[in-house]
Amino acid sequence: MSSFSAFETIKQYLSANWSATPLVFENDRFNLPGVPAAFVYVEIVGNTYDQASIGGGEERADNLWREWGQLYLNVMVPSGTGSGPARQYCDQLLALVAGHEIGALTFRDASIGMGEPGRTFANYYAMTASITWYRDE
Template identity: 45%
Template sequence: MASPAAFGAVESYLRDVWNVTPIYFENEIAEAPTNDLWVLVEMTGALYAQASIGGETADGNLWREEGTIWLHVMMPAFTGTSVGRAHAWQLAQLLTRQPIPELVFRDAAIGAGEPAFKIDGNWAAMTVTIDWQRDE
């Protein structure tokens, strides 16, 4: 799980800058929207660990959190991936240009469109994943 600080920073930033399609975050929707395209954001944490030694207390050391953000550009099934791929690329560019001071975004990858989440079989996802890091 990503910490509330990391998740909140990404959520605030994307809600402010992404106006191309509707955007939803984990556990916000019960069924697929009716829009042609929309984005579902998930954020996972893979590590939270002490990254330095020598502080007088554990809190005096550097702590590092790492994880991955998953941005699923959802599109109607069987419509190709060009538009979804373009939106995924835009989202990757928005984050990898280091716009959020608290986070460092690293490697990004755009995957192939495929049926996603079994939402009545009518949706495909073009997913971009981006590794991130936060120090405290």
Template identity: 55%
Template sequence: MSSVASFDLIEARLRDQWSTTPLVFENEDHPLPDEPAPFVYVEMWGIPGGFDQASIGSGARDDNLWREHGTLDLHVMVPNNTGSRAGRTYAGQLIDIFRGKDLGTLTFLEASVGEGKPGREFANYWAMTASISWRRDQ
């Protein structure tokens, strides 16, 4: 789970920059249509360990630089048996929204499509995942 500060910045950027398909964030209601249609399921999680102290010597411990690390997973859901091209295309477009960007206190780092894992089937859908690592300094 990422911090609220990180979640809010990422959610705002996605909602502002992505209108190609519906976005569904963790634990949001999204009734699936009778005819499967693409959508993006968004997961944000912090790398184990949460916040790391990134500096020393600033007096009280809380006065030092603290760094949160995390990953943004964008699961592009497309109808089963329609191939992977649409999923890969959307995943690449989603990565372009974040890759190499600074967004407030967030810096987006490495990104990949599929991370060496094959797509996965979920009922009437097939998922191709775009993953983007990030860090937030406070």
């Protein structure tokens, strides 16, 4: 999982800038509506936390540390509505973050469905947009 700092930065940014569907963050309480409706399940994963410089000083904190991670935006749409609506939401979400600097985070490579094809869960179809990010400390 990512650091608290990275998680909070992403959560606050998405919450302030996305209104097309509800956002559901990891382990948040969310009751599915009686009639399936689109929402985005957000996962924020930290992949590595590496020392990115050497010789910055005597203390560990004198060097640059870089946290790398992945933002997964699982777009959920009602089953049987095709993949188009999910792709449109994925495009819009990627436009919000890919290539941007938000707080201490820099968002880089982005993909729709990279290694994770669309899939069906009961009354929902899921398509995932993913974005690599890093945070320097």
